Amino acid sequence: MTRPGQGLAFTKASAAGVYNFLLGGKNWTAIDREAALAVIGTSPQAPEVAKENFRFAGRVAAWAVAEYGIRQVFDIGVGLVVGIGIDGVVGSVPLDSVETCVRNVDPGAVVIAYDNDEVVLAHARALRENYGHVLRGDVTDLDSIFDHPDLHSHPKLAGRIDLSKPAVVVLAAVLHFVDDPAAVMAGLRDRLAPGSVVVVSHATKSRTSQERVSGMTRAYDRASRPIIFRDEEEIAALADGWDLAPPGLVDVQLWSPDGSYEGEVHETVRVVGMAAVLPDHQPERDHTAGGC
Numbered sequence: 001m002t003r004p005g006q007g008l009a010f011t012k013a014s015a016a017g018v019y020n021f022l023l024g025g026k027n028w029t030a031i032d033r034e035a036a037l038a039v040i041g042t043s044p045q046a047p048e049v050a051k052e053n054f055r056f057a058g059r060v061a062a063w064a065v066a067e068y069g070i071r072q073v074f075d076i077g078v079g080l081v082v083g084i085g086i087d088g089v090v091g092s093v094p095l096d097s098v099e100t101c102v103r104n105v106d107p108g109a110v111v112i113a114y115d116n117d118e119v120v121l122a123h124a125r126a127l128r129e130n131y132g133h134v135l136r137g138d139v140t141d142l143d144s145i146f147d148h149p150d151l152h153s154h155p156k157l158a159g160r161i162d163l164s165k166p167a168v169v170v171l172a173a174v175l176h177f178v179d180d181p182a183a184v185m186a187g188l189r190d191r192l193a194p195g196s197v198v199v200v201s202h203a204t205k206s207r208t209s210q211e212r213v214s215g216m217t218r219a220y221d222r223a224s225r226p227i228i229f230r231d232e233e234e235i236a237a238l239a240d241g242w243d244l245a246p247p248g249l250v251d252v253q254l255w256s257p258d259g260s261y262e263g264e265v266h267e268t269v270r271v272v273g274m275a276a277v278l279p280d281h282q283p284e285r286d287h288t289a290g291g292c
């Protein structure tokens with residue numbers, strides 16, 4: 001399998017490619033597939049959980065937009081999963097992306113995706129002749145996200161981003177590739193306006209066998225960046241200083257504000273998620289339509 005983008009050497013699996021394989025997408029290399037099959041060999045439900053993680057990201061982002069009337073969404077570590085973008089291009093994974101879910105509740109909301117993987121950026125560029133819908137940005141360098149020149153200069157974005165107002169930041173399945181996720185959350189606390197919502201999902205080693213966690217960690221050793229399974233307490237602590245929206249930190253299959261969404265949870269691989277709200281803000285409006 002080849003990917004768009006000349007000159008990229010695929011000597012290591014990419015986190016995005018492995019995840020795309022698990023999701024049933026088409027944008028992975030033989031090396032990605034090998035790593036993904038090693039993950040599945042250890043944890044057979046990994047594809048199912050990956051899909052639930054994907055749905056979680058869209059569902060919670062749409063909920064945050066609807067609940068708080070927020071109109072700017074930053075999806076950081078978006079992966080090879082492009083929805084209907086600012087230029088109207090549809091992508092490859094057969095699930096509703098964060099962007100699609102947000103647009104379902106607020107068609108006028110701005111959704112901006114970032115990734116720091118060259119493969120993801122090349123893929124996005126190939127989908128659009130002149131403009132990669134996915135901006136280059138690293139979650140460990142928040143300047144690269146919030147001071148990205150396109151926010152001010154791109155005709156589709158200029159004048160639409162206002163960081164003095166609340167934003168939704170989606171960090172779905174990305175912080176487990178980061179050494180110091182607490183520093184990321186601290187940076188977001190400093191950067192974002194009160195009332196902003198950060199949506200986090202993270203692979204956990206809690207209530208999963210150590211053998212499986214080690215197997216999955218080893219499988220990701222073939223990838224360009226290692227995966228770090230953290231325990232639930234560590235992940236929950238990332239929201240210190242934030243208000244956790246109900247139901248708090250739960251398996252991604254169980255996250256919904258009213259308990260109405262209930263997917264199957266598997267002991268073989270667990271990803272937990274939460275929505276953390278930056279305090280000192282009153283909800284602006286009660287918007288209940290649509291979503292995913």
Ligand SMILES: C[S@@+](CC[C@H](N)C(=O)[O-])C[C@H]1O[C@@H](n2cnc3c(N)ncnc32)[C@H](O)[C@@H]1O
Pocket residue numbers: 015016019053054057076077078079080081114115116117120137138139140171172173174177178
């Ligand atoms: C497992 S995929 C998750 C995709 C999507 N967020 C989702 O949950 O459906 C992880 C993505 O995070 C990206 N990533 C990893 N570390 C990153 C970093 N420091 N900054 C930005 N993106 C990063 C990877 O390149 C990959 O595309």
